[in-house]
Amino acid sequence: MLLTLSEDQTQILDFIDSLTRPYVGVPMHDTSFALTSDELDRELVEGGFLDVAGMPELGPVTAALIVEKLARLPFAIESAASALVRPLLDPELPRPICLVEEGQLRKPVRFLKAGATVVVVGATGVRSFTASEAQVRDAGDEVLYAYPVAYLNEVPADTRLHELSADELRRAWRVALAAEAAGLLAAALQSVTTYVSERKQFGRPIAAFQALRHRLAEAQVLTNGAYWLAMRAAGTGDAGDAALAALHAQEAAKRVGYDYHQFLGAMGMTLEHPLHLWTYRLKLLTAELGGRGAQAVAAADAIWG
Amino acid sequence: MNFEWTDEQQAFRGKIEAFLENTLPDDWEEFSKHGPASPALTEFARGFCRQLAENGMLFPHWPKEIGGEGLGPWEQQILAEVMWQWGEPRGGQYMNVNWIGPTMLKYGTEGQKAKYLPQISSGEMLWCQGFSEPNSGSDLASLRTRAQLEGDVYRVNGQKIWTSYAGLADTCFLLTRTSDDRKKGITILLVPMDTPGITVRQIPSLIGEGDIHEVFFDDVMVPVGQRFGEEGQAWEIIGYSLTNERLGIPRYHLARAALDRAVGMLKDAGDFTGDIVRAEAARCAALCEAARTSIYAIVQKRVDGQTVGPESSSARFATVMSERAVCEFIVEYLPEALAGGSAFLQMHHQRGIVAGIASGAAEIQLNIIASDVLQLPREPR
Numbered sequence: 177m178l179l180t181l182s183e184d185q186t187q188i189l190d191f192i193d194s195l196t197r198p199y200v201g202v203p204m205h206d207t208s209f210a211l212t213s214d215e216l217d218r219e220l221v222e223g224g225f226l227d228v229a230g231m232p233e234l235g236p237v238t239a240a241l242i243v244e245k246l247a248r249l250p251f252a253i254e255s256a257a258s259a260l261v262r263p264l265l266d267p268e269l270p271r272p273i274c275l276v277e278e279g280q281l282r283k284p285v286r287f288l289k290a291g292a293t294v295v296v297v298g299a300t301g302v303r304s305f306t307a308s309e310a311q312v313r314d315a316g317d318e319v320l321y322a323y324p325v326a327y328l329n330e331v332p333a334d335t336r337l338h339e340l341s342a343d344e345l346r347r348a349w350r351v352a353l354a355a356e357a358a359g360l361l362a363a364a365l366q367s368v369t370t371y372v373s374e375r376k377q378f379g380r381p382i383a384a385f386q387a388l389r390h391r392l393a394e395a396q397v398l399t400n401g402a403y404w405l406a407m408r409a410a411g412t413g414d415a416g417d418a419a420l421a422a423l424h425a426q427e428a429a430k431r432v433g434y435d436y437h438q439f440l441g442a443m444g445m446t447l448e449h450p451l452h453l454w455t456y457r458l459k460l461l462t463a464e465l466g467g468r469g470a471q472a473v474a475a476a477d478a479i480w481g
Numbered sequence: 482m483n484f485e486w487t488d489e490q491q492a493f494r495g496k497i498e499a500f501l502e503n504t505l506p507d508d509w510e511e512f513s514k515h516g517p518a519s520p521a522l523t524e525f526a527r528g529f530c531r532q533l534a535e536n537g538m539l540f541p542h543w544p545k546e547i548g549g550e551g552l553g554p555w556e557q558q559i560l561a562e563v564m565w566q567w568g569e570p571r572g573g574q575y576m577n578v579n580w581i582g583p584t585m586l587k588y589g590t591e592g593q594k595a596k597y598l599p600q601i602s603s604g605e606m607l608w609c610q611g612f613s614e615p616n617s618g619s620d621l622a623s624l625r626t627r628a629q630l631e632g633d634v635y636r637v638n639g640q641k642i643w644t645s646y647a648g649l650a651d652t653c654f655l656l657t658r659t660s661d662d663r664k665k666g667i668t669i670l671l672v673p674m675d676t677p678g679i680t681v682r683q684i685p686s687l688i689g690e691g692d693i694h695e696v697f698f699d700d701v702m703v704p705v706g707q708r709f710g711e712e713g714q715a716w717e718i719i720g721y722s723l724t725n726e727r728l729g730i731p732r733y734h735l736a737r738a739a740l741d742r743a744v745g746m747l748k749d750a751g752d753f754t755g756d757i758v759r760a761e762a763a764r765c766a767a768l769c770e771a772a773r774t775s776i777y778a779i780v781q782k783r784v785d786g787q788t789v790g791p792e793s794s795s796a797r798f799a800t801v802m803s804e805r806a807v808c809e810f811i812v813e814y815l816p817e818a819l820a821g822g823s824a825f826l827q828m829h830h831q832r833g834i835v836a837g838i839a840s841g842a843a844e845i846q847l848n849i850i851a852s853d854v855l856q857l858p859r860e861p862r
Contacts, residue, residue: 177483177484177485177486177487177490177555177777177780177781178482178483178781179482179484179777179778179781180482180781180785181482182482185482237482241482365855369855369856369857372857373856373857373858380858380861381857381858383851383857383858384857384858384859384860384861385860386848386860389847389848389851389852389857389860390844390847390848390851392851392855392857393795393798393846393847393848393850393851393854393855394798394847396795396850396854396855397775397795397798397799397802397850398771400771400775400778400792400795400796400799401768401771401772401774401775401799402771404771404774404775404777404778405767405770405771405774407482407484407774408484408770408774411482411483411484411485412484412485417770419763420763420766420767420770423763423764423767424767424768424770424771427764427767469756469760471763472759472760472761472763472764472767473756473759473760473763475763475766475767476759476760476762476763477759479763479766480741480744480748480753480759480762
């Protein structure tokens with residue numbers, strides 16, 4: 177048991193801090209719901225930050241740390257599937273990596289665009305294909321989620337079958353989901369605590385009212401747990417740990433999301449305040465892999481059979 | 482980062498588990514329904530802790546010069562997990578291991594160390610903690626039990642309440658007021674419980690017999706040499722000891738063991754097939770494991786020699802959430818557990834329901850998290 181960062185891990189996270197510094201401040205952005213940056217994406221790829229899981233001295237925990245860190249940025253970056261799932265399939269698969277459950281084509285798919293790798297998991301195993309223009313349907317300009325999303329029109333007949341089992345793919349997907357959610361939860365909490373510490377009503381910061389303090393403190397407890405469960409799941413590679421981490425993350429996201437916007441008052445309803453960039457990504461993550469009920473059942477299966 | 486136990490750590494856990502399996506009586510589960518502070522368990526613990534001491538398992542994390550094995554905080558945590566999972570066969574002596582011993586080492590005079598450490602480390606000594614008063618619970622600094630220095634003796638008058646183990650303890654770790662200067666006016670006295678003027682009354686409770694008491698102090702005379710630390714130093718000292726105490730009981734571990742046991746019983750009954758019950762059980766497991774990993778992050782800080790700060794309140798609140806979820810799960814799906822159906826689960830319930838109160842109310846932990854972890858502006862007072 178060793179829960180401190182290795183020197184390599186500390187160094188990598190420091191590199192990411194430097195690299196992402198220009199992207200930490202949120203521009204008072206226009207009416208777009210999601211922020212993306214091709215340049216940031218390119219820099220992360222060139223730095224090799226999304227390829228560490230396969231390196232023996234770094235591995236999946238380092239990948240999860242990177243995903244967690246990047247999720248704190250206001251910008252949406254496709255890092256989780258690339259860093260934690262792709263290495264198990266084929267490290268050369270073109271990004272972005274879009275994870276889809278068989279038979280769930282009605283749901284929006286994060287980062288989907290022509291040229292993306294779509295990984296489909298289901299009863300027939302794990303398959304992938306490169307999405308064509310015709311297979312991708314634009315979701316329009318008013319998607320509330322702070323991810324770029326699109327719809328998949330079809331899964332083509334001609335796909336590549338991977339050796340990885342569906343269970344193993346779902347395990348890695350859960351770790352990816354949990355690590356990303358942990359970073360989003362941390363950033364959303366930070367954003368809210370800053371606001372409520374500055375916003376005054378009745379002559380004092382609203383953070384000085386216990387009604388908010390206790391709920392934020394509980395949110396901190398859940399957020400901390402989400403972080404550690406995600407890291408443990410990445411480290412052990414255990415299916416039960418992965419399901420518990422994803423479950424806890426989805427539970428926490430559901431528990432805090434509405435509160436956070438409520439604490440910001442009407443400011444929490446605007447696009448001007450960046451909070452939604454984290455919470456509305458979290459919201460879409462709560463829908464992945466069937467949601468928290470499905471994660472809970474998967475955890476029970478893994479733990480108790 | 483590495484989330485696996487080392488071979489040595491696994492062997493250490495195995496050694497303690499094997500010792501318990503060989504040493505505890507066959508009817509231990511039924512017996513453990515007696516609270517940790519019950520006369521039966523206290524009497525049992527005196528012999529049992531002596532055996533632990535003889536086998537190097539009472540204070541393995543203590544320095545060798547005072548009878549320990551010099552093992553680290555991970556081993557301390559493993560030891561605590563195994564003991565608590567079995568319903569704490571050390572009874573009230575767990576306090577010696579977790580905080581009285583370390584606090585004695587740090588703040589005791591040479592005379593006090595010479596007097597108490599051998600008694601503690603032989604597994605013979607039981608303490609009680611004279612903190613709460615009828616009007617001083619969470620607001621502990623308002624306590625009023627008065628200690629008046631008369632020559633070289635303190636005259637103590639006042640009342641304590643909710644005092645665990647008071648009925649059978651040898652000595653009380655007593656907080657008294659020596660001046661009106663709120664936190665700076667509180668002084669610790671180590672008071673033998675057979676001193677004239679002390680009256681103990683047991684309070685019947687949900688958590689097992691002998692667990693909570695009222696203690697009255699009427700002109701109790703305590704030699705000045707029994708003062709622990711300086712006058713007015715109590716707040717600093719209990720701050721140190723509570724940091725240990727808050728992590729001291731690995732409640733997440735018993736909660737998880739109770740959950741696993743409950744699931745086993747449901748499976749045996751053919752009632753662990755529906756998605757609803759399975760999902761509820763998994764939610765409990767997630768909370769237990771979230772608490773466990775949060776606590777482990779703090780144990781790691783101890784291993785690294787770092788000061789443990791307000792994050793211990795966060796980990797403790799996580800533990801409260803796990804206990805609460807498991808207690809509720811068991812009542813909802815195995816109501817028979819609290820009506821004679823399972824000694825182990827009843828034992829767990831009686832230990833578990835105090836999680837949000839013992840060693841500081843959960844709401845106080847939330848206050849600490851808000852102020853010192855999240856750094857929110859403080860509430861006006």
